[in-house]
Amino acid sequence: MTETHVFSGGASGPWRIRAQEVLRGEPLPPAAFLSVAADASDDAAAWRLRGLTSNLRYTTRPERDALRAVQPALARPEAMRAALIPIRKTTAWWDLAQDERRALFEETSGHTRIGMEYLPAIARRLHHARDLGEPFDFLTWFEYAPEHEPAFDHMLARLRATAEWTYVDREIDIRLERATG
Amino acid sequence: MTETHVFSGGASGPWRIRAQEVLRGEPLPPAAFLSVAADASDDAAAWRLRGLTSNLRYTTRPERDALRAVQPALARPEAMRAALIPIRKTTAWWDLAQDERRALFEETSGHTRIGMEYLPAIARRLHHARDLGEPFDFLTWFEYAPEHEPAFDHMLARLRATAEWTYVDREIDIRLERATG
Numbered sequence: 001m002t003e004t005h006v007f008s009g010g011a012s013g014p015w016r017i018r019a020q021e022v023l024r025g026e027p028l029p030p031a032a033f034l035s036v037a038a039d040a041s042d043d044a045a046a047w048r049l050r051g052l053t054s055n056l057r058y059t060t061r062p063e064r065d066a067l068r069a070v071q072p073a074l075a076r077p078e079a080m081r082a083a084l085i086p087i088r089k090t091t092a093w094w095d096l097a098q099d100e101r102r103a104l105f106e107e108t109s110g111h112t113r114i115g116m117e118y119l120p121a122i123a124r125r126l127h128h129a130r131d132l133g134e135p136f137d138f139l140t141w142f143e144y145a146p147e148h149e150p151a152f153d154h155m156l157a158r159l160r161a162t163a164e165w166t167y168v169d170r171e172i173d174i175r176l177e178r179a180t181g
Numbered sequence: 182m183t184e185t186h187v188f189s190g191g192a193s194g195p196w197r198i199r200a201q202e203v204l205r206g207e208p209l210p211p212a213a214f215l216s217v218a219a220d221a222s223d224d225a226a227a228w229r230l231r232g233l234t235s236n237l238r239y240t241t242r243p244e245r246d247a248l249r250a251v252q253p254a255l256a257r258p259e260a261m262r263a264a265l266i267p268i269r270k271t272t273a274w275w276d277l278a279q280d281e282r283r284a285l286f287e288e289t290s291g292h293t294r295i296g297m298e299y300l301p302a303i304a305r306r307l308h309h310a311r312d313l314g315e316p317f318d319f320l321t322w323f324e325y326a327p328e329h330e331p332a333f334d335h336m337l338a339r340l341r342a343t344a345e346w347t348y349v350d351r352e353i354d355i356r357l358e359r360a361t362g
Contacts, residue, residue, distance in 0.1 A: 002311065002312055002314070004314075052312060054311075054312055055275045055276075056278055056279050057238070057279060058279050059278055059279055060278050060279060060280040061277075061278040061280055061281055063278070064278045094236045095236075096242075097237055097240055097241050097242040097244070097245045098237050098238060098239050098240055098241060098283070099241040099242055100242055102279070128312060130183065130235075131183055131233060131235055131309060131312045131313070132312070132313075133183070133185075
C-alpha cells in the first residue's frame with residue numbers, strides 16, 4: 001500500500017550518479033552518490049526527495065492487468081543502471097478535472113501505451129510526492145541493464161513529446177549505476 | 182492547491198462537540214470541543230486528525246462545473262452547525278483500478294449526484310489523509326444551518342446505503358455547533 005521512500009544525494013551510497021540533466025526548472029545541488037531508504041537518516045545529504053507508493057490514479061483495470069503481466073521486479077541482478085526522474089506539473093494540470101487529466105495522460109498522450117512497449121526491459125516504481133509538500137509532484141525510479149539504455153532514452157523522448165508533458169514545469173533526469181566497490 | 186488542516190478535539194475550541202457517533206471501527210477519545218488550524222499547535226488535544234485539500238480524484242469536468250455553480254462557501258453566518266466525518270476505506274477499495282473506483286463512486290453509487298441534491302444548503306470541504314499515514318483516508322467537513330440538519334442526515338443515510346460504502350471500514354460522525362461564548 002502506501003510506503004515511503006527517501007532518495008538522498010550525497011557523498012556515499014549504493015548508486016553512483018553518472019549525470020544530472022535538467023530538462024526544465026531548477027537543478028538539484030551536485031552529489032556523487034545516491035541512496036534510497038525508508039526514512040531520512042543521512043543528515044549529510046546534499047539533497048533529499050521523499051515520495052510514497054500509492055494507489056493508481058489513472059490506470060484502468062485492463063491497463064493494470066496488462067502491465068502486471070509484463071512488468072519486471074526491481075533489483076534484478078542484470079539491472080546495473082537506474083534513473084531517478086523527479087517531475088513537477090503545473091497548476092493548470094492540477095486544476096483539471098479527473099476525466100481531463102486521464103484523457104491527456106492516456107487517450108491523448110499514450111503514457112501507459114508507450115511505457116508498455118519498453119517492458120519487460122525497464123523496471124519502474126512511481127512515488128507520489130505532491131501531497132507531502134515536496135518540491136516535485138512525482139519521483140519515478142527506473143532500473144535496467146546497460147544495453148537497454150538506448151531504449152530507455154527513446155521511451156523518454158517519446159513521452160517528453162506528448163501533450164501531457166506540456167504540463168511539466170520542472171524535470172530532472174538523474175542517471176545512476178551500481179557502485180560496486 | 183494542497184493546504185493542510187488539522188482538526189483537534191480537546192477542552193476548548195470554537196466548535197462544541199454535540200455527539201460522536203461511531204458507524205464502523207474504533208472510536209476517537211472523548212473531547213468536548215474542536216478546533217481547526219493550519220498546524221498542530223494544541224499539545225493538550227485528546228486527538229488530532231490531519232488532512233489536506235488536493236486535486237479532484239473522480240470528478241469529471243461537467244460534474245465539477247455543476248458543483249461549482251451551486252456549492253456554498255464555508256463560514257456562512259447562518260451555518261451554526263458543522264460535522265466532521267473521518268472515514269477509512271478497505272484495502273480492497275485501494276487495490277481497485279481507477280476506472281473501477283470511479284464506477285463505484287459515481288455510476289453505481291451516485292456520490293456526486295446525491296450530494297448535489299443537498300446544495301446549496303450544505304457546505305463541504307474534503308481533506309485527503311491516507312497518503313499522510315493518518316488513521317483515516319478522508320476527513321470531510323460540513324457546515325449548515327440548524328434547520329438543514331434533517332436534510333443532512335437524509336443525505337448521509339443515502340450515501341451510507343450505497344455500494345461505495347461497503348468499502349468503508351471505519352467511520353465516525355462528529356456533530357458540532359459554534360461555541361458562542
